[in-house]
Amino acid sequence: MVSAFVAVASGCAPIAVILAIGALVGSLADVGARTTWALIALIGALIVQAGLRCAEQIASQELTARYLATVYDVLAAASLGPRHIGHLEDPTTARHLGAVSEALREGNFLYGVTSTSMLVAARLSSVGSAVVLATFRWWAPIVLLAGWFVVGWSFDKWLSTVFDELVSVTGSERRRAEYVRGLLMGGPAAKEVRIFGLSRHLVEVFGATWLKAMSSVWRHRLQSFWPLGIAAVALLSSNAAVFGSLGLAAYGGAISLGAIAVYVQAVHGVQNTAVLGEPQTQLGRAAALALHLRRLAEATREENPLPSKAKVPARVELREVTFGYPHRATPVLRGLSLSIPAGQSIAIVGENGAGKSTLIKLLCGLYGPDAGEVDVGGARVAAIFQDFVRYHLTLRENVAFGNPDGPRDDAALSRAIADAGATALLDQRLLMDTVLSAAYEGGTDLSGGQWQRVALARALMALDGGAGVLVLDEPTASLDVRAEAELFDRFLSVTRGTTTILVSHRLSSVRHADRIVVLADGVIVEDGTHDDLMALGGRYATMFSLQARRFLDA
Numbered sequence: 001m002v003s004a005f006v007a008v009a010s011g012c013a014p015i016a017v018i019l020a021i022g023a024l025v026g027s028l029a030d031v032g033a034r035t036t037w038a039l040i041a042l043i044g045a046l047i048v049q050a051g052l053r054c055a056e057q058i059a060s061q062e063l064t065a066r067y068l069a070t071v072y073d074v075l076a077a078a079s080l081g082p083r084h085i086g087h088l089e090d091p092t093t094a095r096h097l098g099a100v101s102e103a104l105r106e107g108n109f110l111y112g113v114t115s116t117s118m119l120v121a122a123r124l125s126s127v128g129s130a131v132v133l134a135t136f137r138w139w140a141p142i143v144l145l146a147g148w149f150v151v152g153w154s155f156d157k158w159l160s161t162v163f164d165e166l167v168s169v170t171g172s173e174r175r176r177a178e179y180v181r182g183l184l185m186g187g188p189a190a191k192e193v194r195i196f197g198l199s200r201h202l203v204e205v206f207g208a209t210w211l212k213a214m215s216s217v218w219r220h221r222l223q224s225f226w227p228l229g230i231a232a233v234a235l236l237s238s239n240a241a242v243f244g245s246l247g248l249a250a251y252g253g254a255i256s257l258g259a260i261a262v263y264v265q266a267v268h269g270v271q272n273t274a275v276l277g278e279p280q281t282q283l284g285r286a287a288a289l290a291l292h293l294r295r296l297a298e299a300t301r302e303e304n305p306l307p308s309k310a311k312v313p314a315r316v317e318l319r320e321v322t323f324g325y326p327h328r329a330t331p332v333l334r335g336l337s338l339s340i341p342a343g344q345s346i347a348i349v350g351e352n353g354a355g356k357s358t359l360i361k362l363l364c365g366l367y368g369p370d371a372g373e374v375d376v377g378g379a380r381v382a383a384i385f386q387d388f389v390r391y392h393l394t395l396r397e398n399v400a401f402g403n404p405d406g407p408r409d410d411a412a413l414s415r416a417i418a419d420a421g422a423t424a425l426l427d428q429r430l431l432m433d434t435v436l437s438a439a440y441e442g443g444t445d446l447s448g449g450q451w452q453r454v455a456l457a458r459a460l461m462a463l464d465g466g467a468g469v470l471v472l473d474e475p476t477a478s479l480d481v482r483a484e485a486e487l488f489d490r491f492l493s494v495t496r497g498t499t500t501i502l503v504s505h506r507l508s509s510v511r512h513a514d515r516i517v518v519l520a521d522g523v524i525v526e527d528g529t530h531d532d533l534m535a536l537g538g539r540y541a542t543m544f545s546l547q548a549r550r551f552l553d554a
């Protein structure tokens with residue numbers, strides 16, 4: 001509101017200055033009291049104009065801060081809003097997210113937002129100038145405005161061809177190039193980049209991908225100068241018409257010296273209708289960003305109700321579930337049905353790519369089925385995946401994240417850590433408050449196996465938090481066979497009476513689950529206890545014997 005008032009006032013001030021200068025110049029032919037008053041009016045108008053500029057600065061800073069806060073709010077709602085994660089893998093959403101992230105990283109659009117008030121004032125002053133100029137010739141402002149309109153249109157056309165359209169067309173390539181650049185800059189890939197000597201190859205991939213993305217931008221940039229030619233012609237013709245008419249009137253003595261001063265300034269003032277360089281460009285960027293944010297909000301508008309904290313084991317029911325990832329021709333799960341009674345422990349086994357993790361993601365509600373039904377009775381499902389997160393935070397936080405709303409007592413945390421077989425960590429008391437990353441001062445890192453036990457402790461904490469189903473999707477790959485088997489047995493005994501789902505390739509690790517199902521080609525092909533399946537002599541029995549023989553041979 002304040003910003004709008006300042007903008008309107010700032011738009012009127014230049015007109016007062018124009019008129020005051022006109023009065024001053026007009027009074028110079030006969031210097032006297034009129035000159036003094038004209039001078040006082042001019043100085044007054046200039047002081048007000050200067051004051052308004054300061055107010056404009058303050059108002060625009062406030063506007064920018066609010067705009068930025070809104071951008072982050074929408075971004076957070078779009079990323080975290082939906083319970084599923086499918087939208088984060090959707091190329092269109094990824095493009096919008098990428099555009100917003102890039103704009104935030106560069107930050108140039110903020111200049112446009114900061115200049116909003118100045119741009120509004122400039123436009124208003126141009127309207128005022130047009131009104132003043134109309135008192136000379138009614139058609140003069142129309143001709144000038146038409147000229148500037150063509151300039152604005154041509155410039156927009158040039159800008160959108162050169163930047164926005166092409167940048168969005170090449171968005172995917174550019175994202176890939178930036179991803180490769182990210183790999184080169186360190187982070188999770190730092191070790192492999194060195195070990196495999198990937199840097200030269202990655203630099204080449206980055207160069208080629210970036211060049212591919214940008215070459216069409218550069219080509220179009222060269223081809224798209226024609227709108228600027230049209231702009232130049234329109235500008236020259238309209239100004240020539242108005243200045244020609246003004247010159248003729250002055251030459252014929254039809255207008256006074258003061259009027260000439262006013263009209264010349266008014267012609268100059270009408271220019272503010274048109275492109276105002278960088279602020280205008282960046283305001284365009286801010287508008288484009290707002291559009292991306294709106295699309296994001298539309299694509300991700302969904303409630304995120306947290307499932308209930310049942311604190312009782314849940315019953316799990318999958319009925320005729322079919323699911324395929326977007327942009328993949330064949331479904332991963334094909335009419336799969338599975339019923340897990342409350343409190344049962346079940347192991348899901350199968351070959352690589354059989355769909356075990358996909359099934360778990362559907363159970364967690366991270367994706368919705370294409371057909372069929374996934375029913376966990378509204379219970380909260382806690383899962384630890386193969387790629388569980390190693391939070392660069394304290395051990396306390398890494399474990400407590402399983403039950404973020406729970407009481408902050410160390411007893412529950414210590415119990416979960418001990419149950420996860422990580423008592424050794426607790427012996428070093430420091431660790432509870434030590435950041436688990438060597439990248440921070442005083443921080444430390446853990447071994448792969450230690451990290452897995454921390455993740456397991458997090459899953460156990462989720463039980464305290466009211467999770468009705470617990471899932472371990474192979475977070476134990478770093479452990480040796482014996483340690484994994486021991487850990488799974490411990491997990492099954494600690495969680496007895498809880499609905500638990502284990503996924504592992506090592507069949508010996510899950511043999512003590514109440515029930516084992518074998519997944520193949522998107523359906524369940526075998527279902528029973530370890531003994532049942534061994535007696536059946538099918539896939540499970542073959543896989544188990546193979547693994548056992550290899551182990552014995554070793």
Ligand SMILES: Nc1ncnc2c1ncn2[C@@H]1O[C@H](COP(=O)(O)OP(=O)(O)OP(=O)(O)O)[C@@H](O)[C@H]1O
Nearest residue numbers: 089325328332350351352353354355356357358359
């Ligand atoms: N986000 C994804 N987008 C597209 N396809 C995917 C995605 N995740 C998995 N897939 C595909 O779905 C199929 C099943 O994958 P899933 O990870 O569920 O198998 P899995 O049985 O857990 O395998 P593994 O034992 O190797 O972990 C695979 O063909 C895989 O390529």
